[in-house]
Amino acid sequence: NSTVAPSRDTHKQKNMKRYPFKFLDAYTREDKDIFFGRDEEVERLYEMVFQADLLLVYGASGTGKTSLIQCGLARKFQSHDWLALNIRRGDNLNKSLDDALRAAAGDAPDDAPGWLGEDLSSDSPSATALSPLARRFRAIYLQHFKPIYLIFDQFEELYILGNKAEEQAFVQTVQEALRVKQPVKMIISIREEYLGHLYEFERQVPELLRKKLRVEPMNLDKVKTVIQGIGSLPQSNVRLQTGKETAIAEAVFHQIRGGEKSLTIQLPYLQVFLDKYYLHCTGDERRQADALFTLDKLKEMGGLGDVLRNFLEEQVLLTARRLEQPPDTIWQMLSLFVTLEGTKEPLSEEELRRRLPEGVPAALASQVLEAFVSSRILRFSESQLRYEIAHDTLAKQLHARRSDDEIALLEVQRLIRSQVAIKAEAREFFTGKQLDFIQPFLPKLRLSEEEREWIRESKRRRAELEEAEERRQREELESTRRRLRIVRGLLGLALAAVLVAAYFAYDATQKKDELKEANIKTQQALDNYLEADSLRKVTEIRNLESMANNFLNLNQKELAVRVLQEAFEKDTTRQDIRRRLDTLSSE
Incomplete structure (x- = not known):
């Protein structure tokens, strides 16, 4: 028995009774009568x-931040x-903000004569021309005469899907918005x-963290408030067993x-x-029948395990069979x-087709989108034209x-798309390691011609670099x-010179032998004297070195x-x- 999530059209019933559960949709201002558990x-x-x-x-994800605000x-x-302007990143947060401001301004002109075109903010030393953003805020205010609330939902998308330039542009917009005169x-x-x-945002805009609210998961008391509130709502088609x-x-x-053993649960799990x-009590997938929640019906459901995972698996299997x-x-x-x-990554149908794995027919995309929108696993944004x-x-x-x-394949896709998304003149070629990482996954990727061409260019560049390196080594x-x-x-020349010199030296030696013989005795006597003197000097130097070592062991560097120095003076060839x-002097 597969569970089909409620469609949007079933929330309001012909008998004026209302199905009180939002499933995975966020609560909006129109849902204020069925929003419970967050009064504090x-x-x-x-x-x-x-x-x-x-x-x-x-x-944390699933705590109901969006519903709390909207x-x-x-x-x-x-x-x-x-006047609430709910803004998601879309392709670019700054563009989405600009689109929202333009839509809110309607036909009101940005420019106005006289004092309306002056910047009268407290930070302005004198009246100056308004910036385009300030003129836009002024136009919106003159159109509606309401305080403007810019609500940036799922702001983490800026850091997951955006880049530094987009972040910095948004920070500058916030800085400017904080200075405008209108109530923003x-x-x-x-x-x-x-x-x-x-x-980095807080470093440039210190006001960012001065007023903050943490939304906690739902504890038992809050869950009681939600369920009992829904059961007592006059227009709800759900009632609770009296006394239970x-x-x-x-x-x-x-x-x-x-x-x-957690003391809290996540809202999406509660809604699912x-x-x-409800379906177990009524069997009505249109969500129109009245339901009475009883303990017996709850016990009949038994242990459901991870309700969200089970729901997802049911819908995938159902869609696969269909x-x-x-x-x-x-x-x-x-x-x-x-x-x-x-985290979520919004895609248009065309983007989904481009990212389909090889072998998956592109025509399947629209069928899958329709099936999962119907089962409420996917939702379609009319403003962004994305699922x-x-x-x-x-x-x-x-x-x-x-x-x-699969994770490695996604890493390859992100690597390729992030590089190709940069203007051609600013791109860097894929490195050899990156190309080696990409290569095994290429048959599984459905790439654009521009992406394939950049990979080919990178391979050519790699081949050129390898060839240049081989040439350099050769x-x-x-x-x-x-x-x-x-x-x-x-x-060879040196050896020849040595041989010639040896010949002449031999001839000269023969002639000098007699003279040397005459001087041998004198030389021997002199050698004996020098040897004795040398031995005495060596002994003195060794004693001085030993003495220096002892001084060093006693941390007496100066004496050492x-x-x-005295030892070196005795033999400057040492x-x-x-x-x-030199070493001791430099320490």
Whole structure:
């Protein structure tokens, strides 16, 4: 029995009763009647809005940061006090922001005469012409006369999919937005594991971390508030067994938590579980029938294990059977919507087709997209014309299924695309190691012609460098051989000179033998004297060296130096003593 997630059209019923579960969709202002369990966080965030113009909301994936802002905070404002512009990165965060501002400004002109065209901010030493961004904010304000709230959702995408230039441009925009005269508030929502990436941002904009709110996972008390609130809602088509409301909420919490000892659960798991609970009670996949949640029905469900993983596996198998494709092919296609880091990566249908593994027909893309949008695993953004995984918790499940080969393939894809995305004049060729890493995966990749050409260019460049290196080595070897030939020639000349000299020396020696014989006795006497003197000098020098060693052992370096100097004066040919003196002097 496969579980099909609710379609958007089933949330509002003909009898005015409403299916109260959002599944993996975020809550919005229109869902304020069914949004429970976050009153404390909403109040804190509401207070912060009036204390600062830049706020940071962070927390783990699945804690409901988006719903907290777009529903919890939004419902605190009257419509005339709240102009919210929800901004995701898309292709580029700065472009997405500009598009949102243009849409909000409508037909209002950016330029205005007289004092409206002056910068009257407190930081401005004198009235100066407004910047384009300031004019845009002014145009929006004059169009709506409401405080502007720029809500940057899933801000971690800037650091996962963006680049340094995009980051710096956005930082400069924030700096400028903080100086404008109009009421502009900025709320940045980010997964807490990416807080470290904000270091450079915070260094340039110190206000970034001054007002921040951490969104915690749902504990038992909050889960009770959610379930009991939904059960008591007049327009809800879900009711709880009378007198068992608390017991049902506790049982749901413990069922989702399973064998873990955690004190909290993730919201996506709660939403998927409650949807399964409803289907088990009613069997109505249109989500229109009234449901009564009872403890007996809950017990009948038994242990569901990881409800999110099970739901994902059910839908993949169902889609594979429907499209007559191997399940692995469907898993691979879904995996394309997840980054190497395990976060969502929005793709258009054309981008999905380009990234399909070799052997997967491109026509399959539209069928898979339709199937997973229907089952609510994927959602389509009308503004960005892109599909994305419905929630980061699903992205984590997909990431966990990847094999080492799949991860390596994704690394190769990122390496190629990140390099080719740079302007041709600024690109660097792939290194030899990178080409060796890429080569085994090329048959599995569906690359654009530009990407293939850059790989070919890199290979040509590598071949040129290797050829140049071989040529350099050959030239160096030839140069070495030439030097050896020259040395051999010089050695031959030297040997000939020695032989000639030896001949003349022999002749001269013969003539000098008689004279030498006469001087032998005198020389022997002189040698005996010199030998005795030399032995005496050697003994004295050895004694002085020994004395110096003793001084060094006693850390008396100055005395050791003095003794060694005396030893060197006795025999200036002793270069070893000279070197010891130099060493001691330099220490």
